Structures are given as C-alpha cells and as structure tokens.
Amino acid sequence: MSQLSMRIEPAQGPYQRVFLAGRLDGATHGELDAALAPLLNDGTHILEFNLAGLEYISSAGLRSIFRARKALHGHAGRVLVMQPQPGVRKVFELVKAVPVEEVFASQEELDTYLAAIQAKVARGEL
Template sequence: MDLTTTVAVDEENSVARVSLAGALNTDTAPAFELRLQDVVDKNYALTVLDMKDLDYISSAGLRVIFKAAKQTRGRGNKLAAANRKPHIDKVFEILKALPDMAVFANEQELDDYLDSMQSQVRGD
C-alpha cells in the first residue's frame, strides 16, 4: 500500500497540517521523512499530522514521527497527531505505556506485534 501526503499551511497562525492517506511503513517512511522534514524546517509553531486516512503504521513510520517531534520540541514548536483511527490510536497507546522499555527482540518482531494489534482493533 502506498502513502499519499498533502500539506496545507495557515501562515497567519503558523500552523501546517500534513494529511496522511495509506500506509506509513518501511517502504513509504523514507519519502514521508523528507516531506515532513521540509515542513519541520519551516519552523511552524504547530505541525498537525492528520491521520484520518492513515490505514497502517509500522515502527519505521513511528521513528519518523518521533524524530520530527523531537526536532519540533527542540525548536520550541509542537507536533500533534489528530484524527487517529482506533487501530492507529492503539499503537500510540502501547508506546505511551512503554516509553522507555525495550520489549521486542528486533524491528521485525515489533512490526509483527503492531500489525497484529492493528488487525485486532480493526476486526480483521
């Protein structure tokens, strides 16, 4: 599955909205990282990741988001995730509950777990 991103900017309020549609995974994360980095580099006070149409997220996608969050925080700005579907929200809940704990043997094990949790919440 591919990932489509669109960026809408409200210059007056210094807000960028990055809408994601499709899957943010190992294949799509590198291009998304470049696109998101371009937005972060413009130093908006708030960057919103609109996940209304995001169907799947892997550890590669999470790394891109966490890297951008760290960069925006370091610049005194904010990064927010909005409109998360229940299965995407579940991934963020899991990571919030275990922020500093390495629970998985490797990246593939983490991706398999995230895939399983997202499938379970979707009812697949």
C-alpha cells in the first residue's frame, strides 16, 4: 500500500516549503495536488519541495511537481527540489521534470542559489 506523508510549513512571504516522505505515485499524487492547489494561486513565488524522506516517485508524482512548476512559471515563480534521495534524484535527472540547476543537495546550496536570485532582482535583472 502506498503512503505519502506531507507537511506544509507556514509561508514566509512568497516562499513556501513542502516536505514529502514515503511514496509519491499513482495512489498518492492526488493528495499532493489537492494540497498544492491553493498555494499555486496565493502569491507563492518559490515553492520548495524537500524530498529527504521521499523513497519513491512515479510518473504520476513527477506530473504533480511538473504541474506546480508550470503554474508558478506562469507568474515568474520557481519550484525548487531539496535533498532528493539518490534514486529519486536519478529520476529527476532522467526525465528533466525540474532543471538540474533547481535541484539541491543541501540547505547551503539552496541558500547560495536564493541569494544569487535576490541579487539579480535587486539589480533589476529579473
């Protein structure tokens, strides 16, 4: 039986974190879609998926993350993937659902990326 554990932290301005654990597949992706729906239209510009606890992702799970990415991209938002397990990271690399430059192994990598984005915004480049 598939199980997905999900925790959505309170938003920090336009930044939202979603922690996933277990399996994101055909049986569980609907839970994620339902939880994400309100976030995709509430002013969220950066949606971080922390996948440290995610053991498995199927094509249905990838579609959920890709749909979120597409929805946010429509208003200059981004989806970032944090700490995927090696097997899950390999799936992301193979199908290119999220660009490799938006997949981070650590909080330090993510913080460096976000600082660079903020600097570009401050300079008017984004």
